[in-house]
Amino acid sequence: MDVEKIREVVKKAELLHKEFQKAFLKAYSLSSNWDFDELRGLLLTLHEIIEKKFDVASEIVSLSSLIGGRFEVFAKELQKNEHQIKFRVEELLPLVESPKISFSERARINASLQRLLQFYRIYDYSITQAIQKLTGELEGLIFISEERKLPPTNIVNKMQKIEMLENTIDTLISFVYYLYYYPSWVHKVEEALRDWHSKGLLWVEVRNVEKNSGVERTHAAKILEGLMLIGVVEKRERGGEYVYKLRGFGED
CATH class of the missing domain: 1.10.10.10 (Winged helix-like DNA-binding domain superfamily/Winged helix DNA-binding domain)
Incomplete structure (x- = not known):
């Protein structure tokens, strides 16, 4: 078992989340008065990052079976939250396919956007916590293996x-x-x-x-x-x- 490889994948999840956080900041400025093209562009950018985040989370879940225990639980929690944010963004994307929208359609977009903004606070906290816990589990495993001069596989x-x-x-x-x-x-x-x-x-x-x-x-x-x-x-x-x-x- 290559613990360093797993650590690299978790680090990748952390970097992608920071990229997502940075991109998502624009959503707050658009929440009350948005331009169609700008909103669509933002959603496409977010969705592109989310696809990568979900793939990485799925890879961590796949690798987590090698470690098991709490690491596997945290990995599945990460994947679950990535799936939820993916669903929220994909809920909005079909609504911004055409710039010709009625007043009621604009109201529907506003409602979906507000749901996304509200969910993001929970999502951001959950993802940050999950990544920190995954990192902590890995660092603990590496520390114990170094202290006892045993390979991580033996410790696991x-x-x-x-x-x-x-x-x-x-x-x-x-x-x-x-x-x-x-x-x-x-x-x-x-x-x-x-x-x-x-x-x-x-x-x-x-x-x-x-x-x-x-x-x-x-x-x-x-x-x-x-x-x-x-x-x-x-x-x-x-x-x-x-x-x-x-x-x-x-x-x-």
């Missing part, structure tokens, strides 16, 4: 193992809670799986467990994870969701 692997252990402990604590306070829920979840198996469905989604057991989906999912941890249930991913079956029940 250790961090991921710690995170997995923490998740396992959390799952176990949660499962013990259900066993102690809501043992009937655990029984109902198991029975729901068994019932679906008897109907010919081998791998069962959480929503189907909820349907048959009456146990709310969030709780059912935690119970299933606990049952998997103690070896009662098996789990696999299918179509972006987890599905479960009782261990030893049927073959794939």
Whole structure:
């Protein structure tokens, strides 16, 4: 894993955002009394930068899986905000295709422009925070690797193992809670799986467990994870969701 490459991409995101900030300043001067050509030119400039920003954010998300943890969360937050500002600008662009606009069309443009200006304050803060957090995560990773004289990959692997252990402990604590306070829920979840198996469905989604057991989906999912941890249930991913079956029940 080339951490320096990831750092360069994050730096690129930072530079592009500064470029966007500078270009966006003109939007405030146009907010009350705008010239058609000037507004269209500004929107096209903003959109061109946004396209680059979104591509870079997507690249960071793609690379973030190599690090995982909070870095991946911050990367997805960055991409989400870039998508939102892209949508806001693209909402305005079709409205300024022709200089021949009616009074009502001008009012519509004004309303969309005001929405863009209002959203920008939140967007600018969110992007700045996300980039700072991404940079902080990378710098921390590099610092630790230098201190321990280990390559960043080793540090990431250790961090991921710690995170997995923490998740396992959390799952176990949660499962013990259900066993102690809501043992009937655990029984109902198991029975729901068994019932679906008897109907010919081998791998069962959480929503189907909820349907048959009456146990709310969030709780059912935690119970299933606990049952998997103690070896009662098996789990696999299918179509972006987890599905479960009782261990030893049927073959794939």
